Amino acid sequence: MSQPLIEVKSLKMYFPVGNNLFGRRKQLKAVDGVSFDLYPGETFGLVGESGCGKTTIGRAIVRLYKPTEGQIIYRGTDIAPLDEKAVQPYRQKMQMIFQDPYASLNPRMTVSSIIAEPMKLQQVPQAEIDARVAELIGQVGLKKDHMNRYPHEFSGGQRQRIGIARALAMQPEFVVCDEPISALDVSIQAQVINMLEELQQQMGMTYLFISHDLSMVRHISHRVGVMYLGNMVELAEVEELYSNMQHPYTQALMSAVPIADPDLAAQTKRIVLQGDVPQPIDPPPGCPFASRCRYCKPVCREVKPELRQIGKEHFVACHL
Amino acid sequence: MNLLEVKNLNTSFHIGVGTVQAVRGISFHVEQGESVGIVGESGSGKSVTMLSVTGLLPDYAEVRADAITFDGRDITRLNRKQLRAFHGSEIGMIFQDPMTSLNPLFTVENQLTEPLKIHRGMDKKSARARALELLKLVEIPNPEARLKQYPHELSGGLRQRVMIAMAIACAPKMIIADEPTTALDVTIQAQILELLQSLKRDSNASIIMITHDMGVIASMCTRILVMYGGTICEQGDVREIFYGAKHPYTWGLLNSIPKVHQARGEKLAPIMGTPPDMLQPPAGCPFSPRCRYCMPVCRTYMPPVTQLSGTHRVACHLMHPNAPRIGRED
Numbered sequence: 001m002s003q004p005l006i007e008v009k010s011l012k013m014y015f016p017v018g019n020n021l022f023g024r025r026k027q028l029k030a031v032d033g034v035s036f037d038l039y040p041g042e043t044f045g046l047v048g049e050s051g052c053g054k055t056t057i058g059r060a061i062v063r064l065y066k067p068t069e070g071q072i073i074y075r076g077t078d079i080a081p082l083d084e085k086a087v088q089p090y091r092q093k094m095q096m097i098f099q100d101p102y103a104s105l106n107p108r109m110t111v112s113s114i115i116a117e118p119m120k121l122q123q124v125p126q127a128e129i130d131a132r133v134a135e136l137i138g139q140v141g142l143k144k145d146h147m148n149r150y151p152h153e154f155s156g157g158q159r160q161r162i163g164i165a166r167a168l169a170m171q172p173e174f175v176v177c178d179e180p181i182s183a184l185d186v187s188i189q190a191q192v193i194n195m196l197e198e199l200q201q202q203m204g205m206t207y208l209f210i211s212h213d214l215s216m217v218r219h220i221s222h223r224v225g226v227m228y229l230g231n232m233v234e235l236a237e238v239e240e241l242y243s244n245m246q247h248p249y250t251q252a253l254m255s256a257v258p259i260a261d262p263d264l265a266a267q268t269k270r271i272v273l274q275g276d277v278p279q280p281i282d283p284p285p286g287c288p289f290a291s292r293c294r295y296c297k298p299v300c301r302e303v304k305p306e307l308r309q310i311g312k313e314h315f316v317a318c319h320l
Numbered sequence: 321m322n323l324l325e326v327k328n329l330n331t332s333f334h335i336g337v338g339t340v341q342a343v344r345g346i347s348f349h350v351e352q353g354e355s356v357g358i359v360g361e362s363g364s365g366k367s368v369t370m371l372s373v374t375g376l377l378p379d380y381a382e383v384r385a386d387a388i389t390f391d392g393r394d395i396t397r398l399n400r401k402q403l404r405a406f407h408g409s410e411i412g413m414i415f416q417d418p419m420t421s422l423n424p425l426f427t428v429e430n431q432l433t434e435p436l437k438i439h440r441g442m443d444k445k446s447a448r449a450r451a452l453e454l455l456k457l458v459e460i461p462n463p464e465a466r467l468k469q470y471p472h473e474l475s476g477g478l479r480q481r482v483m484i485a486m487a488i489a490c491a492p493k494m495i496i497a498d499e500p501t502t503a504l505d506v507t508i509q510a511q512i513l514e515l516l517q518s519l520k521r522d523s524n525a526s527i528i529m530i531t532h533d534m535g536v537i538a539s540m541c542t543r544i545l546v547m548y549g550g551t552i553c554e555q556g557d558v559r560e561i562f563y564g565a566k567h568p569y570t571w572g573l574l575n576s577i578p579k580v581h582q583a584r585g586e587k588l589a590p591i592m593g594t595p596p597d598m599l600q601p602p603a604g605c606p607f608s609p610r611c612r613y614c615m616p617v618c619r620t621y622m623p624p625v626t627q628l629s630g631t632h633r634v635a636c637h638l639m640h641p642n643a644p645r646i647g648r649e650d
Contacts, residue, residue, distance in 0.1 A: 190590030256510035258535030
């Protein structure tokens with residue numbers, strides 16, 4: 001494969017939460033040492049349950065957060081330690097599409113000013129902005145007469161299109177799609193997914209596609225990483241992962257997805273996990289999944305398994 | 321025997337700018353011990369239908385129906401007091417968001433014993449014993465401690481289990497679950513679905529499952545109603561809907577989810593356009609503006625219901641003997 005666009009190396013993102021009696025700060029380990037590469041033009045799917053740190057990774061890469069530790073190497077430059085000002089030029093090339101199209105658009109701005117805003121910030125000449133907005137509106141399947149309307153006049157699917165147009169305004173190389181379809185109706189989800197795929201083919205962008213919808217992730221991604229409690233537990237190419245999953249958590253996660261086919265659903269045996277996801281505040285040593293794992297051995301509770309390669313482009317973090 | 325029978329239900333909301341016709345003339349029934357799924361997009365009227373049946377809508381809603389009978393009684397004739405006695409004891413409801421439907425100011429014990437005291441006239445001690453039993457039934461670990469906790473101390477999955485415990489507290493004949501797992505993670509969703517199924521097996525209650533997730537329907541329900549624009553466009557048993565659907569909207573729903581064996585790079589087949597505005601629903605078939613097979617007649621006349629088998633019913637003009645023969649595309 002070619003040179004990676006972004007290399008994430010043992011990224012850690014801790015958030016301080018409260019003080020205990022002796023003044024020692026507790027830490028919420030949202031992301032606890034995750035490494036992976038993103039290659040140009042690929043879609044990397046990141047799956048896991050709420051609270052596993054997938055959104056935090058996305059936000060850390062576009063530097064909405066300053067990582068606690070680790071490197072984010074973008075085209076050879078480590079952007080993790082850069083300050084606000086130094087990171088600005090990289091932000092243009094990295095954009096984000098948010099989950100909730102209701103909350104992520106300013107209700108007091110018209111569609112055209114929402115889409116134009118990133119360009120205004122980068123001091124693009126006004127004439128160029130106007131032409132570009134018109135072009136973007138067409139690209140995401142909106143009409144010209146939508147330009148001067150406000151977000152509340154649009155449906156969820158159309159708002160998500162506005163958000164996408166804004167993300168594309170600066171012609172980014174890398175877009176973090178953070179649950180872009182989970183707030184949308186099923187029939188609209190497919191429209192947005194198809195559009196994201198077409199735009200990728202036209203513009204050759206790299207996507208980090210964050211979702212808990214495993215069937216959509218399978219549909220759109222080239223490679224998929226499975227996260228649990230701030231750790232990457234399995235990473236593989238999409239077909240390899242879905243046909244030959246190794247980590248017990250991946251297996252349970254996949255089997256929990258309801259299958260939209262009654263005959264197939266009747267044949268499939270579900271692995272139902274017991275209990276809830278533990279809190280990532282001061283987690284115990286050992287494998288993060290140990291408390292819910294069917295195959296847990298004594299070693300799992302003591303030593304944290306490293307991500308190791310078990311096949312071509314297939315990595316698993318498990319003692320088994 | 322039909323536990324619930326709804327005939328020609330119309331529900332509209334009078335709001336400032338006009339009247340939203342959320343449900344337009346639907347009829348259906350639910351048999352004892354059956355699990356029925358209602359699928360549809362937001363605004364298709366699926367939740368409003370069930371809220372109309374249970375009489376839980378606000379005053380500005382207008383519910384008209386030829387009849388809504390539950391267990392042989394016409395519930396449209398019940399007054400407020402009778403309706404109160406009926407809720408909770410005969411129908412249990414589980415809502416989508418357990419955080420907003422549990423009262424944050426009361427402990428689990430308070431909320432769980434309330435229906436028992438009201439509907440079953442239990443005293444504090446026996447209600448508490450029953451509440452403990454219920455928490456065990458919904459597989460909540462360490463139930464004694466949980467009884468004393470407040471909703472914010474519980475995780476989403478546990479809250480939904482408490483909701484289910486409340487819904488089944490008085491052994492209702494029917495449970496209505498409105499998107500019970502939408503707010504939950506997949507592994508927790510699997511736990512809750514498993515729980516609902518085992519509760520149903522043990523109690524022989526009927527379940528109405530309202531959802532937009534075809535996967536949940538496929539594994540949980542025996543019969544399906546597909547709703548669009550306030551009408552039922554197709555209904556049938558699970559196999560008739562998944563393998564023999566006749567309505568273009570049902571095809572659209574089934575085609576817009578990625579298939580298990582679908583190769584990467586294959587296009588999804590979305591339904592173009594957006595759902596209708598129920599302030600001014602289109603004349604004729606509500607799906608006609610988005611339908612690929614729309615004929616002139618579809619825009620003017622509401623399609624009649626065609627009975628294809630004992631259970632399978634479709635409302636589409638394509639069923640007319642003179643209409644073109646069109647099958648589902650993959």
